[in-house]
Amino acid sequence: MGNCISDYNHEITQARVEVHGRAIEFDSKESRTNCKVLLLGSQDSGKTTIFKQMKIIHQDGYNRDELLTYRMTVFRNLLESTLTIIFAMRKLGIHCVIESNETNCDHIISYYMTTPFAPPMSYTLQTHNMPGASSEQTALSLPTAVGRGTLSTSLELNAPPSVHLGEHPGSIDPAGMGEGFVFNPQVSQMIDQLMKDPAFSEVMQHSSDFYLMDNAQYFFENAIRIGEYGYVPTEPDVLRARQMTKGISETRFNIGRLSIHMFDMGGQRSQRTKWIHCLESVTSVIFCVALSEYDQMLLEEQKTNRMAESLVLFESIINSQWFLRTSIILFLNKIDVFKAKLSKVPLGKYFPEYTAGPDINKASKYILWRFMQVNRGRLSVYPHLTQATDTTNMQLxxxxxxxxxxQNALEDTAIL
Known part of the structure; x- marks a missing residue:
């Protein structure tokens, strides 16, 4: 995978590496070139991960206090990903091979309901074509979800006295609420054991039929560490922590002579109306596409394929009057997840035009071709295969x- 990414990006970079040679000869005493960069794309395309990488690469990373603000988000990601697996197993009629894991599933659900981020009444399992699903979006109340016996939400897990289980308000501000909450290490051990059950592998074969965050496997593999007392998230944890981007986030950093003002724009449909406030005087747009989303449906509209949604959104961006003088940089992201999925879930099942099988290079080029087809004005597009969670890859x-x-900034200032 690494060679695939490096070779592809090396070819692209070399093809234009001399572009700015003449331009940088202007007086070194002049001020930095100011650039406005927008991160655009649909939900879960990796925009916020790239935004975090800029802090790690260009702003000295995260200090301990900043890392701690992500602790509740990591807890939530781990627990909700586990609940998704449990509910999918029960919807599909898959039983744990290890008998104790059946009881542990009930304990995990019960524990989740004591946390600050538990919903007040029910948990929603997002399904697509899951066998037995009566609708695209199946709401499972807790007794129904457990399905085997009565669930007591006051179940004790022998937590130490210092553990604050609290009352759940129904939602959480990861940076502010639940500061006294400590993850119970018994629960992290239960999660670890569940992921070793053959039933887990079986349900993952149906992963195209329900929504599971891309980084769930990472959190499953690190469940024991996350559940330790005194847990402090690492930068890799932060990069993989997922919380909805609401509104617009911005940051400033320098790369050589460039002074970058970068905006991370919320990708949900409901957030896109806010983009208009940032569309003027844009130097470059980085448009992010999750290659791995070709078999997934939107959370907002379960009948719409995520890749198709990204194509429609990209078409509206690249043909917009706002960006006629803007360089368009296309990040074909999550190449690692795409490669792992391609051999299990054929791309041709969702895009019948594609007939080249599980070849990562051919599949990537096909998706790039699909995006270039909507570029009616034939603007210059600069594509990159990316793995946003890999800091080394993002540096390259x-x-x-x-x-x-x-190049685009200097053209705008008439230096080129």
Whole structure:
């Protein structure tokens, strides 16, 4: 995978590495070139992960206090991903092979309901074509979800006295609420044991039929560490922590002579109306596409394929009057997840035009071709295969991106 990414991006970078050679000869005493960069794309495409990478790469990373603000988000991601697996197992009629795991599933659900981020009444399992699902979006009340006996939400897990289980308000501000909450290590051990059950592998074969966050496997594999007392998230944890981006986030950093003002725009449909406030005087747009979403449906509209939604959104961006003088940088992201999925879930099942099988290069080029077909004005598009959770990969990618941004900035100022 690494060679695939490196070779592809190296070719793209080399093709334009001399572009700015003449331009940077202007007086070194002049101020930095100011650039406005927008991160655009649909939900879960990796925009916020790239935004976090800029802090790690160009702003000295996260200090301990900043890392701690992500602790509740990590807890929530781990627990809700586990609940998704449990509910999918029960919807599909898959039983744990290890008998104790059946009881542990009930304990995990009960524990979740004591946390600050538990919903007040029910948990929603997002399903697509799951056998037995009566609707695209199946709401499972807790007794129904458990399905085997009566669930007591006051079940004790022998937590130490210092553990605050609290009352759940129905929602959580990860940076502010639930500060006294400590993850019960018994629960993390239950999760670890559940993921070792053969039933887990069986339900994952149906992963195209329900929504599970891409980084769930990472959190499952690190459940024991996450459940330790005194847990402090690492930067890799932060990069994989998922919480909805609401509104617009912005940051400033320098890359060589460039002074970058970057905006991370919420990708949900409900958030896109807010983009209009940032569309003027944009130097570059980085449009993110999750390659791995070709078999997934939108959370907002279960009949719409996520890749198809990204294509429609990209078409509206690249053909917009706002971006006629803007460089368009296309990140084909989550190449690692895409590669792992391709051999199990055929791309041709969702895009019948594609007939080249599980070849990662051919599949990536096909998706790139699909995006280029909607570029009616034939604007220059600078594509990159990316793995946003890999800091080394993002450093290499942004070495090429820097050249693109600089070239466009200098053209706007009539230096080129």
């Amino acid at each position: 990618v942004f070495a090429g991106v820097k050249e693109t941004i600089l």
